[in-house]
Amino acid sequence: MKALPRLCMMLAIAGILSLFLFPMWKIILYAPQYPTGVQMNIWINKIDGTEPGTLQNVNILNHYVGMKFIEPDSIPELTYFPMVILGMAVLGLIALLINRPWSYLSWMIIMIILSAIGFYDFYLWEYDYGHNLSDTAPIKIPGASFQPPLFGTKIIVNFTAVSFHISEGIWLVRVSFSVSLHIGSDANCPDANPDLTDHLADRCL
Amino acid sequence: MKTTKSFFFWSMSAFTLLLLAGLLASCGGGQGKAGPSAVSGDAASAVYVPPGQYDEFYAFMSGGFSGQVGVYGLPSGRMLRVIPVFSVDAEKGYGFNEETKPMLETSFGFVPWDDAHHPELSQTNGETDGRYLFINGNNTPRIARIDLTTFETAEIIEIPNSGGNHSSPFTTENTEYVVAGTRFSVPYPQKDVAINTYAENFKGVLSFISVDKEDGDMDISFQVLLPAFDYDLAHSGKGDSHGWTFFTTYNTEMKNTLLEVGASQNDKDYIAAVNWKLAEKYIAEGKSKEIPANYRDNSYDDKTHMATSKKVDKVRVLLPEDCPGLVYFLPTPKSPHGVDVDPTGEYIVGSGKLSADLTVHSFKKMLAAIENKAFETTISGIPVLKYEEVVAGVVKEPGLGPLHTEFDGNGNAYTTFFISSEVVKWKVGTWEVLDRVPTFYSVGHLMIPGGDSKKPQGKYLVALNKITKDRYLPTGPELTQSAQLYDITGDKMKMLLDFPTIGEPHYAQGISADRIVPKSKKFYPLEENQHPYKALGEKDSRVERSGKDVHVYMTTIRSHFSPDNIEGIKVGDRVYFHVTNLEQDWDVPHGFAIQGANNAELLIMPGQTETLVWYPKNEGVFPFYCTDFCSALHQEMQGYVRVSSASSSTPLVWSLGEPEPAQ
Numbered sequence: 001m002k003a004l005p006r007l008c009m010m011l012a013i014a015g016i017l018s019l020f021l022f023p024m025w026k027i028i029l030y031a032p033q034y035p036t037g038v039q040m041n042i043w044i045n046k047i048d049g050t051e052p053g054t055l056q057n058v059n060i061l062n063h064y065v066g067m068k069f070i071e072p073d074s075i076p077e078l079t080y081f082p083m084v085i086l087g088m089a090v091l092g093l094i095a096l097l098i099n100r101p102w103s104y105l106s107w108m109i110i111m112i113i114l115s116a117i118g119f120y121d122f123y124l125w126e127y128d129y130g131h132n133l134s135d136t137a138p139i140k141i142p143g144a145s146f147q148p149p150l151f152g153t154k155i156i157v158n159f160t161a162v163s164f165h166i167s168e169g170i171w172l173v174r175v176s177f178s179v180s181l182h183i184g185s186d187a188n189c190p191d192a193n194p195d196l197t198d199h200l201a202d203r204c205l
Numbered sequence: 206m207k208t209t210k211s212f213f214f215w216s217m218s219a220f221t222l223l224l225l226a227g228l229l230a231s232c233g234g235g236q237g238k239a240g241p242s243a244v245s246g247d248a249a250s251a252v253y254v255p256p257g258q259y260d261e262f263y264a265f266m267s268g269g270f271s272g273q274v275g276v277y278g279l280p281s282g283r284m285l286r287v288i289p290v291f292s293v294d295a296e297k298g299y300g301f302n303e304e305t306k307p308m309l310e311t312s313f314g315f316v317p318w319d320d321a322h323h324p325e326l327s328q329t330n331g332e333t334d335g336r337y338l339f340i341n342g343n344n345t346p347r348i349a350r351i352d353l354t355t356f357e358t359a360e361i362i363e364i365p366n367s368g369g370n371h372s373s374p375f376t377t378e379n380t381e382y383v384v385a386g387t388r389f390s391v392p393y394p395q396k397d398v399a400i401n402t403y404a405e406n407f408k409g410v411l412s413f414i415s416v417d418k419e420d421g422d423m424d425i426s427f428q429v430l431l432p433a434f435d436y437d438l439a440h441s442g443k444g445d446s447h448g449w450t451f452f453t454t455y456n457t458e459m460k461n462t463l464l465e466v467g468a469s470q471n472d473k474d475y476i477a478a479v480n481w482k483l484a485e486k487y488i489a490e491g492k493s494k495e496i497p498a499n500y501r502d503n504s505y506d507d508k509t510h511m512a513t514s515k516k517v518d519k520v521r522v523l524l525p526e527d528c529p530g531l532v533y534f535l536p537t538p539k540s541p542h543g544v545d546v547d548p549t550g551e552y553i554v555g556s557g558k559l560s561a562d563l564t565v566h567s568f569k570k571m572l573a574a575i576e577n578k579a580f581e582t583t584i585s586g587i588p589v590l591k592y593e594e595v596v597a598g599v600v601k602e603p604g605l606g607p608l609h610t611e612f613d614g615n616g617n618a619y620t621t622f623f624i625s626s627e628v629v630k631w632k633v634g635t636w637e638v639l640d641r642v643p644t645f646y647s648v649g650h651l652m653i654p655g656g657d658s659k660k661p662q663g664k665y666l667v668a669l670n671k672i673t674k675d676r677y678l679p680t681g682p683e684l685t686q687s688a689q690l691y692d693i694t695g696d697k698m699k700m701l702l703d704f705p706t707i708g709e710p711h712y713a714q715g716i717s718a719d720r721i722v723p724k725s726k727k728f729y730p731l732e733e734n735q736h737p738y739k740a741l742g743e744k745d746s747r748v749e750r751s752g753k754d755v756h757v758y759m760t761t762i763r764s765h766f767s768p769d770n771i772e773g774i775k776v777g778d779r780v781y782f783h784v785t786n787l788e789q790d791w792d793v794p795h796g797f798a799i800q801g802a803n804n805a806e807l808l809i810m811p812g813q814t815e816t817l818v819w820y821p822k823n824e825g826v827f828p829f830y831c832t833d834f835c836s837a838l839h840q841e842m843q844g845y846v847r848v849s850s851a852s853s854s855t856p857l858v859w860s861l862g863e864p865e866p867a868q
Contacts, residue, residue, distance in 0.1 A: 052730060053789025053811075060763050060788075064837060138838055 005104055007095060013092040016085050016111075019044040025122070027148050028057070030160045038164075045082045047072045065146055065157070066137025067129055077121060084114060123150060248701045251692060254281040256757055259722070261655050262715050264667060265324045265338050266688065269709025272319045274340060274351065279654075279665055279715060283702035287634035290349045291319030291342045293805075298317050299358075301805035303781070303816040305318045305505070305737075307514035311345050311363050312499045320344045322371060323438075323650075323712040327380040327416070331443045331659025335720035337421050339374040339383050346370035348383060348414060354726045355507065362423045363500035366393060366410045367522055374414075378447045378659070382426065385412040386436030386452045393430065394496070403461040407433035411452060413481055422504070427484055427493060427521045429532060429775025431477065432585050433459050434469070438543050438609075443659045446552030446568040451553055455540035468540065469559055473592065475534035475543055476555050478571065487528045493521045510813050511825040526586035533575060534584065536592040537564050541608035543650075547618065547633050552597060556607035563607050563620060565636065567597035598636040603629045608649060609712075611656030613663030613693055619656075621648040621668065628668055628691070629699060642698045644689055646673040652754060653693070653713030662717055666691040666698065669710040677705060686710055706850055727791040729812030736814035738783035743767040748859045755780045755857075761788040761795040761809065763836040765861065766829070768843030773838050773857030774821055776850055782807070782829075785814040797836065799846065806832050821848040 023041035039050045040058050047070060049055060059069050072078055088111060095103040098175045130147025133140075141157065148154065148161045155161075254260050260278025263285075268275050276285045293300030293309065300309050300317055308317055319342035327337040337359075338351040342491030346364035351357065364370050364385045372386030386409070392398050395409035408430050415426040442449040457474045460467030487493060498520040505512040525532045535553070539560035546553055553566040573579075574594040581589045606624030613619070618633050626647055630640040650669045654662040661750040668689040677685060686704035692699040731741055740746045740758040746767040749756045755778050760767045766784075774780060784797045788811035797807040799819050807815045821827070830841035849855040 051789070053728070056787075057790045138841075 003176045005101075006099060009096050009104060012107075012111075013089050013096075016092075017089055019085055020082070025163065027161055029061070029156075030162070031158050032157075044085055045078050047075075047078070061159075064128075064137070064139045065141065065144075066134030066139075067146055068132065068134075070129070075125075077125070080154060081118070081132070088114065119150070122176070126150065213352070222601060226518070230436065242856045244700050246699065248699070252280040252690065252702045254278065254283070259718055262662075262665065262717055263721055264367075264652070264654075264688075264713055265326070266669070266706055266710040266713040267272045267340060268627035268707045269322070269686070269711055270320050271708030272321050273707065274321065274324060274338065275710070276356065277688070277704075277706075278718075279667070280701060281381065282690060282702050284707075286356055287707060288351055288356055288358065290340060290351065291321055291347065291361070293317045293804035296808070296827045297806045298805050298815060298817070301809055301817075303818060304511045304814075307512040308358060308361055308503045308505060310501050310503055310514035311347070312365070312501060313345060316345045317598070318344075319347065321708075321711075322350075323374060323385065323605065324714045325374045325376050325712075326658075326714045326743060327421075328376055328658055328717055329379055331378040331447075333655050333658055333714070333716045333720065334380075335716055335724065337380070337416075338714065339376065341370045341373035341385065343370055344387070346373075346387070348374045348385060348423065350416075350423055352421070352507075354724050355720055356725075359421065359507075360423055360502070360504045361466070362414060362425065362502045364412050364414075364425070365498040366391070366408075366428060367412065368378045372436045372452050375439045375441055375450070375657075376416075377441040377450065378443050382413045382415055382441075382450075382705040383423070384439050384450055384452075385414060386439055387411070388435055388437065390433035390435065400461050403457050407459075407461075409434050409436050409454075411436060411477070411479060413450075413484070424502070425500075425517075425520055427488060427523055429479060429484070429523050429525065431525065431532065431587070432457075434475070435464075436477070440544050440546045440657060442546055443548070446546065446550040446553075448480060450479050450481055451535075451544045451546065452477040452479065453537070453541040453544045453555060454534075455542075456749050468624045473536040473538050473558075474540055474794045475589065476537050476566065477587075478533045478540060480531055480533060483531055484523055484528070487523060487531065489576075492527055492730070493523050496522050502774050506735075508733050509730065509736065510729070510815065511523065524586075529586075530575070532587045533571070534587055534589040535566050535571065535595050536581065536589060537566070538562065542607075545610040545612075545618075545657060548612050548614055548661060550659075552633055554610045554618065554620070556609060558606055558608060558623070560607070561602055561605075563603055563610075563631075565597045565599065565633075566595045570597060571595045580698065598634075600629075600631050600636045600638065602632060603638050604641070608771060609651055611651055611653045611666070613653055613656070613666075614661035615774045618850075619651060619653065619666055619693070619698075621651045623647055623649065623671075628666065628698065630693075640697050642700060644668040644670055645676050645687070645703065648689075650712040652708075652713040652715055654717065656715075660696065662715070663672065664692070664694055665701075665715070666693045667713060667715070669706075669713060670703075671709065673705070676703060688713070695706050728789055728793075729810060731785075731787065731789060731812045734785070734812060734814060736783070738781070739814045740785045740818065741785070742787065743861065746859075746861075748773075748857055750857055753778050757859075759784045759797075760787050761785070761797070761831065761842075763793070764831075764838035764842045766797075766831070766842065767861040768845050768859035769861050770847075771845070771859045772847040772849075773855045774846055774848045775853060775855075776821055776824060776848060778821055780819045780821065780846075782811055782817045782819060783814055784817070786811050788812070790791065792834050793835060795835055795842075797829060798832045799829035800827045808833060821846070824848050824850055 023043045025042040028037040028039045095107040113194045126147050130145050149163045262279040264277040264279050265292040266275045266456040274288040289299035299305050319422040321340050325339045326333040340349050346367040352359040367387040368391035369388035369407050370385050371388035374383035376383050390407040390409040392406045398406045411429045413426045415867040435456040437453040438453045453474045456468035467655050503514045537555035539557035542558040549724045551568050574590045579591045581591050604622030604625040606622050608621045610618050610620040620629050626644050631638050642663045648668045652667045670687045673687045675683050686709050687703050688706050690701045740760050746760045749759050786795050786809040805815050809815045826845050826847045
């Protein structure tokens with residue numbers, strides 16, 4: 001069952017590369033006058049929405065409470081995050097070539113650290129947008145924050161904001177988890193316990 | 206002696222009138238005023254569409270003498286929109302802003318009003334397809350095409366050599382053509398002649414207007430020159446009769462005064478059957494001739510957001526004398542009004558409005574009569590077919606004053622009776638009367654969604670009434686017209702609802718909502734805006750002067766104008782406010798109004814640019830503001846224009862927001 005860790009590594013690489021195909025974070029703002037919601041998508045390299053005008057519409061809503069305009073051109077993360085992901089894909093390929101448990105483990109640890117930094121950076125960014133409000137905002141609500149939730153649902157003034165990281169986020173977690181399990185099983189007794197291997201194979205796929 | 210005689214005369218007249226009134230009330234099942242009792246069962250729940258839910262059908266009703274089209278939902282009867290077509294509409298700036306003024310240009314100049322009668326949906330394979338709605342302008346003969354993705358008038362074409370475009374626009378099976386038959390014959394070509402030379406100098410012209418398959422663009426393909434009758438209504442054939450269009454006529458007596466009497470003398474007038482496929486052949490063979498004409502073809506472009514008016518100076522004409530087989534006359538009793546073709550295309554119903562019976566012609570019999578040359582006579586080279594050879598059947602004494610017929614797709618026909626105020630359901634083929642219901646009052650047209658197409662969506666019937674008298678709360682001398690909704694799914698028609706309409710709802714068209722909703726546009730993409738005076742962002746907003754003309758390139762977005770302070774305008778200038786709505790969201794129009802404007806407001810859809818011209822007459826500072834409640838800070842959406850004397854040297858400056866304070 002030597003093939004399984006390699007397969008899982010490949011899936012992990014495919015998983016992180018799929019960040020170029022699917023948005024990594026979505027937020028939907030619901031209000032009575034927006035029955036179908038205003039959905040903004042944040043990709044690894046761009047920000048858009050379900051309609052061509054979504055970003056403009058979000059900015060129009062935001063400016064009433066003094067939030068900064070979201071201008072993709074002024075967010076450096078959108079430039080260097082793609083490079084980080086590409087770099088990790090290359091490192092993954094190298095790990096594949098080495099094909100040793102330590103290579104997979106190292107890759108995974110780096111990935112977990114980078115992901116944690118990424119989430120923290122994203123949180124700071126959200127915090128800044130939600131709290132750093134203009135002094136001349138037309139509408140001021142004492143004590144209110146407009147920071148959207150990182151995950152899940154939050155009521156922000158008249159809007160219900162729903163955030164979620166979609167499939168590839170789940171992919172990433174799942175694949176990392178499988179890889180780690182496989183490294184574990186590979187290091188321990190893969191051939192001695194075919195049931196466990198099958199079980200792991202199910203989880204991997 | 207004389208007094209006695211006249212007393213006798215008057216009492217006899219009164220008696221006769223009373224008798225007639227009684228006859229009208231008893232004849233044709235007119236139950237008199239049935240009022241609310243005419244509604245039975247749970248009508249309320251049948252028309253109840255809960256708040257927030259869509260209606261099942263769109264109904265497009267002519268706005269009659271308002272010149273517009275009213276859009277309603279069925280079965281609720283809720284009004285959704287008034288589409289400005291032939292009349293200026295200050296609310297929407299239609300005909301007042303610079304972009305739409307060319308839509309109302311004609312060979313008579315700017316005509317700001319018309320009388321709209323018959324909406325007609327475009328069809329594909331004989332079925333309504335939800336692409337366009339056509340409607341005729343009766344007074345200054347025109348046809349308009351409304352784009353059903355935007356619900357805006359996309360084109361208006363004028364009909365030359367015509368006088369009262371009544372038998373129009375009635376489409377062919379694939380919207381190859383919409384037609385325009387003249388109600389009033391006029392001198393041909395127009396010239397200064399004595400009115401009583403009518404019979405020799407006047408002609409009736411039937412026009413066929415081609416509709417481009419791709420973009421809907423209309424052109425007058427050809428006209429057919431006919432005798433000086435009045436051409437009343439029309440419908441095109443379908444199925445086997447596809448390729449023919451039928452027009453009713455009255456005043457075949459060719460009177461030019463007191464038609465009330467003079468045009469009601471002939472026992473039979475005609476339905477003119479025009480073989481337009483043969484016309485195409487004759488044109489290809491060079492049998493037509495081009496004659497000078499003068500008319501306008503006006504179109505609105507969704508990208509430039511502007512209309513242009515094109516002058517056309519010739520038209521193609523076919524003369525029946527030169528084109529055998531092009532036109533036949535089918536004798537039809539007593540001034541037939543509506544002519545309606547059943548969904549199979551075989552039966553042509555002529556509603557002789559002064560006749561006691563309803564005449565139905567057979568298309569097959571018509572072809573056989575032509576084959577056998579069963580002609581009664583010939584008028585101006587047009588054979589008149591023998592009545593007995595073409596008639597398929599007669600609906601005996603169905604009511605008084607038959608006007609129009611629609612079909613349900615299950616072999617039933619429904620005819621309106623103006624005088625006896627009722628709708629009568631009868632069986633196509635057996636001609637037996639199946640049911641009748643009263644209308645309140647004096648019904649003209651009726652409408653079943655798709656009821657004049659090959660595939661009616663027969664669930665509801667709408668009767669369109671001319672008179673409402675006591676049906677609604679009184680509103681002074683002028684009362685509303687009305688539409689009445691009937692359920693026609695059972696054997697018996699059931700009245701469900703009546704609701705007021707704008708203008709006079711002559712004819713209407715209905716279509717299931719799913720044929721329109723998915724194509725409905727939400728806004729105009731800014732990147733497609735090709736208006737020559739657009740400003741695609743606040744950075745582009747500016748003011749330019751050239752002589753006395755000042756062009757303001759203005760933008761709107763929630764909740765401000767850019768610029769909102771303008772100085773350096775002078776008395777005697779002509780100021781063009783070109784306002785671009787930068788919004789890219791559904792249902793976020795912005796309005797623009799400025800004090801003292803002699804036209805109207807602008808109502809600018811997202812992504813659109815519209816222009817209002819303003820003539821500053823006095824020195825001072827004048828506000829402008831947004832008229833459409835756009836946002837929480839709509840009331841803050843305002844600005845000022847400073848107007849200085851003509852000789853002043855106030856510099857031309859504009860701004861938005863205060864400059865950053867110096868550090």
